Amino acid sequence: MPTSIRLGSSEERSALVPVVGIGASAGGLEALEQLFAHVPPEPGVAFVVVSHLAPHLPSLMPELLAKQTALPVSAAEDGAPVEPDHVYVIPPNAALTLEHGALRLEARDDRTNLIDTFLRSLAEERGERAIGVILSGTGSDGSLGLKAIKEHGGVALAQELSSAKYNTMPRTAIDAGQVDWILPVEAMPAKVMEYVARIQSTGAGPADGAHDPTQAREHELLMHQLCALIHRRTGRDFGRYKRSTMERRVQRRIHVLQQRSLEDYVDLLKNTPAEVDRLFQDLLISVTQFFRDPELFEALARDVLPRILADRPADDPVRVWVPGCATGEEAYSIAMLLAEVPQTAALGAKIFATDIDDEALEVARAGRYPETIADRVSPERLERFFAPRPNGWWQVRKEIRDMCVFSTHSIISDPPFSRLDLISCRNVLIYLESDLQRTVFPLFHYGLRPGGFLVLGPSENVTAHPELFTAVDAKQRIFRRKEAKVPT
Template sequence: MSDVLRFPVAGIGASAGGIEALDGFFRGMPANPGVALVIVTHLGPERESLLHEVIARYTELPVHVAADGMQVEVNNVYVLPSDVILGIENGRLRLRAQIAGRRERKPIDIFFSELANDRGELAVGIVLSGGDSDGTLGVKAIKEHGGLTMAQIADGFGPQHPSMPESAIGSGLVDFAIPVEQMGAKLAEFARSTYVLDDIALIARNAVEQQQLDEARKKLYDILRSQLGHDFGGYKTKTFMRRVQRRMQVIQIETVEAYIERLERDPQEVGALFRDLLINVTNFFRDTEAFENLATLVIPKLFEERGADDVVRVWVPGCATGEEVYSLGILLREQMDRLTAVPRVQIFASDIDEHALAVARAAKYPGQLLDGVSPARRDRFIPDGGSYVVAKEVRDLCIFSPHSVIRDPPFSRIDLVSCRNLLIYFGQDVQAQVIPTFHYALRADGYLFLGTSESVSQFDDLFAPVEKNIASSVVARLQRRTYGFR
């Protein structure tokens, strides 16, 4: 990206109560914040058509009605026109007509997802007043690409309808949950820091600085390990330090040493860094090779000696917004389509986050989130405006419910537990509780499917690798109920 284009672009999502929220938002906006602002709403067409005039009363910044191909420029405001779906590509706005009679219900998710792809770490997602969960998946996409996220909390300007910002906040992916009049100052600080902190955590000019940087990184590993019980020493160094740099940028700290001091006295910031390091956890078919191994080595065995009167049961704890659940559902449906006598299939998907479960049950995702889905498997998604809905034959396999894998009794008589990238959130004590819980939940000869960075090697009396050349941290098989080896 050229220096001319190196400024943040903030997508601002609003629905019911959004006019009042935008009033407060612009009251707190500095004269030249150093960002471009793109407002996406799903107000009625009549109100949307006048929105640019309303916004022009709130700000001295130039306000434009978005047009197809319009170049986004710093310190300008762009407003979604009525009856279109808004996207962005190479710094230019892209407009697509709505399908007659099928007004898109998730325009904020769609724009945020495209913004994340287009601007990366310079993308900002802001969720204001609204009555559903639009924006939650878009916030996830922005966080995955290293951008900044905010959501409105109560003040004199609402939110009149808190469901939309509460859903985003409940996802754990919002950097700042603050009143709207404080957001402008945060945006301006973020814009300034994109220059001050650019690559500060990555570049060493000589051997002495490199040694200092290596020592600082080891201190960061130590803090995360001592406070959260997880060792990031095996993480890719560049990826790790980029995530550290991003947290420094968000909280306005300019040196790694100062950030280490902050972590040593602020456990909440340790948790925030931890979440940022683990953000990519719920993509469709994440780690394609692992899913293909599951499809070829395990899924067919689940159906062996099962007839129409039998049931195949799968449990997905920590299912978040549902992408892992539906990925498994597609694999299971593919196997069912090959059979003449088809058993029932039940996928129990659980999470402690009610907002995430609501998104999962809706089964509607922006097109950008389907990047990991092969062309053949895209047939399992039905286009709906600018989004895609998981096909009914896959949705019907899935049952979503609130459940804590730590506190609540486990599901039982399960053939496959898929718990990918959840264990890495837990310290050793909790893992020592949870993995035996999975063992208890599984039938004899059941399977455990984990993330590629997870392992049950310390529980080799409970689980064994499916094949020696497939890491036990990916697909493991239950040992005998006596815990003895085969």
């Protein structure tokens, strides 16, 4: 039986309790019963079960799971604080999230992916104390939620495929590279307990305890060696990657591999090229969605595209650059916006979508996405711009794919594109150190035509170079190029 994990004071237990978010669908009840039969009486973590339920029928799941565990099991209630040693089950006809330590219920929308919605909120709320689990089920639910958990420093588990009654859900997450451990359900509680024990014994990051100048120097040397190993293997320089993000994702790999220290992990990297590749992929994780931040896309359609297209010569196609495009959702979203403007058909448009992640670019070029994109893409756009594919997948139609050119490119070391009408660089700069961010804005200024537009993420701004850009919509982070001499 796994060892119980205890937090310190009751206040710490309330604020820092690790939360295990479990997604299940068809065949999931049997898997859940097996999982909870192996949970210790006082695990020190909270479990939240999100399963597909008939929206208008009462659920017997709390009663059924209560027969398998000594933990109290109850239907989730709006505003209820998440407590350790408890199991919460999503009620019928509701969407569930975790906010400020409490469960939040909203009316269920037929287009809402319940599992991904909860796992995303869990990732943002608990960081490395977020543990995502995907059990038996059909469809692709949970894959995007696990990606968010890994991006925020948590870990992901999926049911071993041969033991799942319906293995499409865990298979999709595994194939997407979002899973740290593939296990039979009876082995999952022990792995969770093991992981939680490690994060609570080692602190929040590799630098913990390195306040002594000698320790700090040793830590910096090890991080320098780690970056050098990545550069030698991949050709990519992470030396000026934002340190807090770098530390969090390195620590995540240390926990997953049960390494004793950063020094041991660097030694492992020196002798294991495949782990360098896995760390590289972890460092590149970014959460992206179709039409992320809908108000921004409404502002682009209402305020930006009309200015770009006004009085435009017929032989002058629109040119857009999307740096850090990841798996392509942002680029395709902009392409769909342009395709909805009749004038674009006559002018044409070309979207240059770039990233340093070759695996993500392959996904983008294929333009195939799981059925969960229906959470973000309207039925009208799904019908117009996507073609259905087997097993619930959707593929971006060829006319939209042809508007996008996906290529490997680094905004740090490669020259910018030119004669651009719009640059959409959202949630990329937050991963760079501030001095490196400042060097990027003159490149964007150079790449844009006079009066061209720059779009940044919610936490990004142009305050370092107010002479180069002026705000068009400060709330949505839309800026316009000023006529200014770029410093050399």
